[in-house]
Amino acid sequence: MAYIDEVTNRLRRPDFERWMNQASSTGFCAQPVRLVGTTSTFDARTGDQIAHYSSTAEPDGITYVRCGNRRAARCPSCSYEYKADMWHLVVAGAAGGSKGVPDSVGEHPLAFVTLTAPSFGAVHAAKKPGQGSARCRPRARKLCSHGRPTWCMSIHDHDSPAVGEPLCVECYDYESHITWQWHAPELWRRFIIRLRRELAASLGVSESSARKLVRVQFAKVAEFQRRGVVHFHALIRLDGDGTELDPFPSPLVPTSADQLADLARRAARGVEVVAAPLPGELTARSLRWGSQCDARPVYRQVETEDGRLTDRAVAAYIAKYATKATEDLSAGASGTARPHISTIRRIVADAGRIAALDDESDYRLLGRWESMLGFRGHFSTKSRRYSTTLGRLRSARRDWQRKRSQTPTVIDPASADAEETTLVVSQWSFAGMGWLSAGDAALAAESAAAAREWRDSRRSNKPTNNEER
Ligand SMILES: [Zn+2]
Ligand SMILES: [Zn+2]
Numbered sequence: 001m002a003y004i005d006e007v008t009n010r011l012r013r014p015d016f017e018r019w020m021n022q023a024s025s026t027g028f029c030a031q032p033v034r035l036v037g038t039t040s041t042f043d044a045r046t047g048d049q050i051a052h053y054s055s056t057a058e059p060d061g062i063t064y065v066r067c068g069n070r071r072a073a074r075c076p077s078c079s080y081e082y083k084a085d086m087w088h089l090v091v092a093g094a095a096g097g098s099k100g101v102p103d104s105v106g107e108h109p110l111a112f113v114t115l116t117a118p119s120f121g122a123v124h125a126a127k128k129p130g131q132g133s134a135r136c137r138p139r140a141r142k143l144c145s146h147g148r149p150t151w152c153m154s155i156h157d158h159d160s161p162a163v164g165e166p167l168c169v170e171c172y173d174y175e176s177h178i179t180w181q182w183h184a185p186e187l188w189r190r191f192i193i194r195l196r197r198e199l200a201a202s203l204g205v206s207e208s209s210a211r212k213l214v215r216v217q218f219a220k221v222a223e224f225q226r227r228g229v230v231h232f233h234a235l236i237r238l239d240g241d242g243t244e245l246d247p248f249p250s251p252l253v254p255t256s257a258d259q260l261a262d263l264a265r266r267a268a269r270g271v272e273v274v275a276a277p278l279p280g281e282l283t284a285r286s287l288r289w290g291s292q293c294d295a296r297p298v299y300r301q302v303e304t305e306d307g308r309l310t311d312r313a314v315a316a317y318i319a320k321y322a323t324k325a326t327e328d329l330s331a332g333a334s335g336t337a338r339p340h341i342s343t344i345r346r347i348v349a350d351a352g353r354i355a356a357l358d359d360e361s362d363y364r365l366l367g368r369w370e371s372m373l374g375f376r377g378h379f380s381t382k383s384r385r386y387s388t389t390l391g392r393l394r395s396a397r398r399d400w401q402r403k404r405s406q407t408p409t410v411i412d413p414a415s416a417d418a419e420e421t422t423l424v425v426s427q428w429s430f431a432g433m434g435w436l437s438a439g440d441a442a443l444a445a446e447s448a449a450a451a452r453e454w455r456d457s458r459r460s461n462k463p464t465n466n467e468e469r
């Protein structure tokens with residue numbers, strides 16, 4: 001059947017509204033999971049059946065559940081939901097006063113930290129306005145040992161494919177680039193350890209005593225720069241020593257945001273990882289953060305009158321990266337400045353070659369991470385008590401959707417726990433992935449785009465609105 005006929009048929013069916021409700025409860029997922037089965041809810045004391053839900057009552061006898069894929073190329077709706085969740089999570093942790101994070105968190109010292117890789121060789125660059133010459137590399141006027149110019153008089157646009165490309169692929173140190181990327185998560189881990197140490201030293205107490213007074217919480221995101229190397233943005237906050245009952249206490253020692261930023265800069269400078277030589281090499285590499293590292297205090301004020309950073313502005317900025325970085329590198333996600341394709345090819349080839357050289361070496365798993373250019377970390381992570389969790393946000397949303405659509409949650413053991421006096425008996429089986437026809441898929445995709453547009457417009461108008469959906 002032609003797809004336009006499929007759309008028309010769906011629209012004309014008497015159960016179209018119910019179908020739309022189902023599609024909407026998956027958030028108009030691009031490739032939902034199809035399930036058939038039943039859920040019965042009983043009163044645990046009397047044994048009476050309180051509710052019964054069966055897929056046979058649904059259009060086509062199918063119940064749909066969203067796929068949950070974080071990659072926009074696979075499912076724009078589910079990846080969008082993940083982004084919205086990250087946004088809430090980061091904002092709640094920075095500003096407090098939403099999603100179960102108390103207002104008082106807004107008074108804790110907060111710093112915004114950017115940690116970058118060092119230079120591995122000259123690359124073409126797009127200049128920001130007001131940073132001197134707009135030309136790429138106007139100064140040095142000599143040839144490299146391979147006879148290539150070390151300067152570039154071009155003015156590159158930000159999305160120019162040249163940006164991030166080495167001026168000379170033979171001068172560029174791909175081996176160090178890949179080694180650094182491989183160890184970047186370890187550099188981050190040591191940065192946090194070092195920060196705790198700096199903090200204790202600044203208080204003049206031991207680390208174990210310091211832990212009772214002040215704790216480091218963070219949310220961080222990794223992003224690929226155009227040269228194909230990751231850098232990190234993080235919000236770092238100081239709390240007291242939290243417990244399950246009181247997860248977000250204030251620190252017991254007064255520390256300003258400025259002091260926190262100073263300590264973070266010092267910690268970044270002090271961190272080193274000694275990386276084993278690549279197969280076939282003899283000397284180890286000392287890996288450090290690059291000189292572009294930056295740590296800025298974040299102030300709690302509502303308006304940015306004097307250009308200082310505010311928590312909400314920073315959280316929005318971080319959240320933007322949290323979401324960008326989960327895009328496919330190769331899929332060409334829109335609006336994402338991706339590393340140049342030849343850089344990607346070169347790094348993937350080198351990573352694969354290095355991994356294949358010696359299956360005993362520290363780098364034998366490098367090939368497995370080729371698609372992430374040798375970066376094996378998570379793109380967004382946070383410490384345990386930075387904010388609420390994605391899981392809690394999701395189950396709150398499921399509860400809300402269930403109330404709205406009167407549909408029992410299909411696979412959610414957590415919701416059964418929450419209602420101790422009821423017993424939920426479910427029996428479900430997998431009936432396939434995706435919408436039943438191309439017409440259904442098109443209807444879902446169109447509704448998804450409209451819903452995202454609507455929510456984006458609300459989000460940019462009212463950043464303080466907690467009721468996103
Ligand atoms: Zn999906
Ligand atoms: Zn250039």
Ligand SMILES: [Zn+2]
Binds near residue numbers: 144146168170172
């Ligand atoms: Zn060269």
